[in-house]
Amino acid sequence: MADLTIAVAKGRLQNEALALLARAGAEVSAAALASRRLALDDESGRYRFIFVKPTDVPVYVEHGIADCGIVGRDVLLESSTDLLQPLTLNIARCRIVVAARHGASLRDLGMLRVATKYPRITAAHFGAGGRPVEIIELSGSVELAPVLGLADCIVDLVETGATLRENGLEEIEVIGESTARLVVNRASYQLKAAAVAALIAALVRAGITDGE
Amino acid sequence: MSEPLSRIPGGMRYYFGREAQLRRRIEATAMTIFDGWSYEEITTPAVDYYSLFERGMGRFEAQRAFRFTDLDGRLLALRPDVTSAAARAAATLLAERARPLRLCYALPVFRQQPQSHAEWRRESTQMGCELIGANTRLADLEVLLIAVELLRSLRPAGGYAITLNDVGIFNGIAAGLALDAGRREEMRQLIEVRNAADLEDFLRPFTTAEERRDFSQLIQLSGKRETLTAARRVIFNQQSVAALARLEARWEIIESLGLDKDFEIDLGDVSRLDYYTGLTFKIYVNGVGVRVGSGGRYDGLTASFGKDEPAVGFVMDLDALTDMLGGSNSDYERAATSLDRPPAKAGDDPVAFLRAVLDQRAEGARVLLDTSS
Numbered sequence: 380m381a382d383l384t385i386a387v388a389k390g391r392l393q394n395e396a397l398a399l400l401a402r403a404g405a406e407v408s409a410a411a412l413a414s415r416r417l418a419l420d421d422e423s424g425r426y427r428f429i430f431v432k433p434t435d436v437p438v439y440v441e442h443g444i445a446d447c448g449i450v451g452r453d454v455l456l457e458s459s460t461d462l463l464q465p466l467t468l469n470i471a472r473c474r475i476v477v478a479a480r481h482g483a484s485l486r487d488l489g490m491l492r493v494a495t496k497y498p499r500i501t502a503a504h505f506g507a508g509g510r511p512v513e514i515i516e517l518s519g520s521v522e523l524a525p526v527l528g529l530a531d532c533i534v535d536l537v538e539t540g541a542t543l544r545e546n547g548l549e550e551i552e553v554i555g556e557s558t559a560r561l562v563v564n565r566a567s568y569q570l571k572a573a574a575v576a577a578l579i580a581a582l583v584r585a586g587i588t589d590g591e
Numbered sequence: 592m593s594e595p596l597s598r599i600p601g602g603m604r605y606y607f608g609r610e611a612q613l614r615r616r617i618e619a620t621a622m623t624i625f626d627g628w629s630y631e632e633i634t635t636p637a638v639d640y641y642s643l644f645e646r647g648m649g650r651f652e653a654q655r656a657f658r659f660t661d662l663d664g665r666l667l668a669l670r671p672d673v674t675s676a677a678a679r680a681a682a683t684l685l686a687e688r689a690r691p692l693r694l695c696y697a698l699p700v701f702r703q704q705p706q707s708h709a710e711w712r713r714e715s716t717q718m719g720c721e722l723i724g725a726n727t728r729l730a731d732l733e734v735l736l737i738a739v740e741l742l743r744s745l746r747p748a749g750g751y752a753i754t755l756n757d758v759g760i761f762n763g764i765a766a767g768l769a770l771d772a773g774r775r776e777e778m779r780q781l782i783e784v785r786n787a788a789d790l791e792d793f794l795r796p797f798t799t800a801e802e803r804r805d806f807s808q809l810i811q812l813s814g815k816r817e818t819l820t821a822a823r824r825v826i827f828n829q830q831s832v833a834a835l836a837r838l839e840a841r842w843e844i845i846e847s848l849g850l851d852k853d854f855e856i857d858l859g860d861v862s863r864l865d866y867y868t869g870l871t872f873k874i875y876v877n878g879v880g881v882r883v884g885s886g887g888r889y890d891g892l893t894a895s896f897g898k899d900e901p902a903v904g905f906v907m908d909l910d911a912l913t914d915m916l917g918g919s920n921s922d923y924e925r926a927a928t929s930l931d932r933p934p935a936k937a938g939d940d941p942v943a944f945l946r947a948v949l950d951q952r953a954e955g956a957r958v959l960l961d962t963s964s
Contacts, residue, residue, distance in 0.1 A: 441709040443880020461707035465785040566875040
């Protein structure tokens, strides 16, 4: 019986998270990873990992089904979560940006059309600037929207910026950083305090957390 | 044109049979325990003026209530909490009663807007108690001990924890840093999610690197007495130090009673700072992903209703406890007595049959009738 269940976001974050966890002493065998099971134990048996869509990580952790989770800050900012966030992890370093077609001027447009997977972050950002926007919510391939004329600009997550450039887009503005965070269920933080503290300490010791 | 009536509004549910029975039993246990500590039951209006809850809970919390208008145009709400109306009663209806007042209740509260993924219920029953008119260490201990007795009587498999803090600790620090409302809330949020790294950054303009790091680490840990000792090495302003001393005084008694295993000091618990004025505590039960209860001291609440009195109390969520105990094979849940004989048939003489049934009922026996003929 594992001490802690950890929900890991699938996708771009998953491999970096697994490498990080291995360095912290929670290694999942290659054989286990090759199986298509979505719930895996680490070699020591102390941790159980479940792999879920990024937006589902907070759901599993909030319900206490997973004690902890590893997920990008963008997911946490977009949904209102009631989770503890004791650690920023130095992996999957991305930023949330406003981007538009090369040379596009966003200044004179009356009502800006913004395509995004992050309607809340978008509304908050433009709202803070007093700028009225029409938000077009998309599930993916958001870069297409300004290329095809669906929107004037996008709010999206960017890592290297290569995808933006390849689609003729450029960053106009950075809204915020979004690296991965460790999130913890409030009740687990109290009732499994020792195990959670050990995990945090192991991640810090592995020396790959954000800090001076 | 007609809506299918099979749907139930979001956040609402039925309870029936075994689960309803379990729920009643837990409620009865709580009310019996409250009665055992000399608390009297109070029932507050389910529909009340919205302004009452705004005043009692603060606008941010009150806004989650179901609101509607009365015939005279005044704004009403389905009660989102019980404490507001209890405080109002203490200041009005019960103003002349001897102090301290001991009130207890088990009542449904309603929230139109849930707070998180895990909080889907829009109606839930709060079981709580309020001790009004006493400001002492003993008063704080009384409600904590009631909470312990209630949790122990439920025997949750896997245990529980009651975490303690005092709002004076955070308030002293925020005041010492002369933070404006926005910055104060920013710091409170960083502490609440235990974000030590960003908290260290936040404190950069104010203190040394070592002090920043020590303080940030402090809010990440919960622990026993050593947490208070560690805190005193880092926190020096008068208000916080006084709060730490208060907390330590209560901890000493808890330790002397041999109850320290049930409790933790959690300096990172800084929710509802605008409401509480001293001791705060949260109750967690293993197997429930969310908190099952919370409480604290809230001197100053009754003043807004016309009579300034100290008050301390707590609530626990009956539905969360029912979920937890219903799911597990806890020894608290008695097996439902099942009737192993078939329904009794009336035969040719319904009158004689019913007479016999009435006799059985007079003896307190359980009956099940076959009503088909």
